[in-house]
Amino acid sequence: MEPFVTHRGRVALLDWSDVNTDLIIPARYLKRIERTGYGPLLFADKRYEAGKAPEADAPEVHGTPLPDFPLNRPEAEGASILVVGPNFGCGSSREHAVWAVAQAGFRAVVAKGKDAGFADIFEGNAYNNGLLPLELSTSDWDALADAIRASAQTEVTIDLQNLTLTVHGSSGDRVTKIDVPEGQRQRLLQGLDFIAETLQHDAEISRHEQGRPAWLTPTLA
Amino acid sequence: MPETLFDKVWNRHIVAADDAATLLYIDRHLIHEVTSPQAFDGLRLAGRKVRRPELSFATVDHNVPTENQLDIREPMSRRQVEALRANCREFGVTLYDVKSGRQGIVHVIGPELGLTLPGTTICCGDSHTSTHGAFGALAFGIGTSEVEHILASQTLWQGRRPPTFGIEVTGSLAPGLEPKDIILAIIRAIGTGGATGHVIEYYGPAIRALSMEGRMTICNMSIEAGARAGMIAPDDVTIDYYTRIDRPFAPKGKDLDAAIADWRMLKTDDPASFDRHVTIDASSLVPQVTWGTNPAMTIDVTGVIPDPGQVPFSSREDAERALEYMGLKPGTPVSEIPVDVVFIGSCTNGRIEDLRSAAVVFKGRKVAQGVRALIVPGSEQVRDQAQAEGLDRVFIEAGAEWREAGCSMCLAMNPDKLTPQQRSASTSNRNFEGRQGPGGRTHLVSPAMAAAAAVMGKFTDVRTLLAERV
């Protein structure tokens, strides 16, 4: 996994609540058995003219993007931080939703509301793919959204070392403290493979297995 | 220290813990074709094995056609199903394939096979894993990276201990009301993000009165309120599930006695408290219908489509987008909304009791002209049982389609789909945009309400149809 230490980039704003994973990536694309190719499929049913979205087996081939969809506006081009409304990623557990966001070029998603910004499974999936899911308080989020609306060129720096988010607005920098669970922060900073880390606990896992009642192991009588 | 049901199950699965994270042992891992191929690939790339192949079980459900399960015409669907077959062979995981007699929606077959047991931890790369909490298991959905993690280690990292949410359901359901109405009313009351981060425990007299099937319907939709998991403490009804019918993998004989003694202790201690709490009165419910594009956008069948400025948990803009997508106008009575398609099935309502309550409504009636009704058993077992009870005859005589087991029209990954602007009454769990097919318009209801919509051609208070019978 690519480590995440600091990242500076431009921001795209999708100010909708309860954006579900079916919207982020429609079910038909889940037929892919690869882990890559999902970038062009992000928000496919919102992003392209009806009937012009890519086929599951040819993600790169698509028709005209709809100019009104927020991520298609010229100012969103090249953005690497996605700013979204509360309860982002609700619904299904499909990790394809995170793959699509990350492979479309985003390194972080900034959602509205402490403990209310992300659905749980999406949040976990994001960490496991090195996509930083950040929740801001409503007032901090509103200030960020206002800065983006005031200037589409607004850049943001996320510093995972010092746990700050800096909005480089037209009237100077605005620094906000951010929270990231310590275990996840360390993993992101170092770009760790969490399976390798877990397997270091082999002795504890074996000890637990020895303590389980035998009837917990399914057997056909 | 008094403990909740959740505390008890969580504590007995802790393998390692520090301030920030807990490593939990996972007793059962369920697998389907959609969220697993990249996980098996990851194992292969890293040269890893499955640590405990006897604790993982796989089936095919999402891509399987329900007209003829063997005939997967869509090449990508076929490739995905074949990838699972090959992966299970290579890694030694048991697969319940089509025509095994045991295939079905992963959350329907887990309990049927006796894999789902009280007090266990159960994971699956599928958000509706919350279903298994009906047995007092701690069951939750995971992403594909976590599927790989469990295959490799039989464990999973969790953050800090999640807070709990007690949902007490008092009173009792009136005739014509179903468990689906309870859970829709709960989500309507607390919102789609209402339980985010929490583990719900459902309790109270209306929950105790439910069968295991009904409890599964409720726990299934916990995720629709954002919950990590939903749980119900085991009782006589739960234990009966293992003693009345043979569940192949459940403990037997002395083992079963020991297990039952253990399961009896799995309940929230009297003075223990939940971090949050609500009470819902089941006696006052009327049948529920969703009108919008998330499951909190729910109203009574006797109600009217709301004004977009008055929708709880949604901004005016979000509600207007939902109304536009659904093709609905504020003020329209629900009972005047026609349906094109009726879908009875899914891991929410594809079990035998669901089919029985639909059959009561269909019996002696005909599907309205112009309406297509699909009845899709959740598993091959459910299908066999329904046929043994003659339910299939009732459906076919009414003019409905009696299908084979699978996820079917719950999500658009197999041939059963809505076409753009088609309107459905569906017993599934998600009314998201495009969920049942691009442009399709989904209204979630109970099986009895879906059957009523099928015979009347529009949403109808099923209580009026049931009253005609008396």
Ligand code: SF4
């Ligand atoms: S029936 Fe629907 S919700 Fe359940 S597992 Fe299948 S697709 Fe998912």
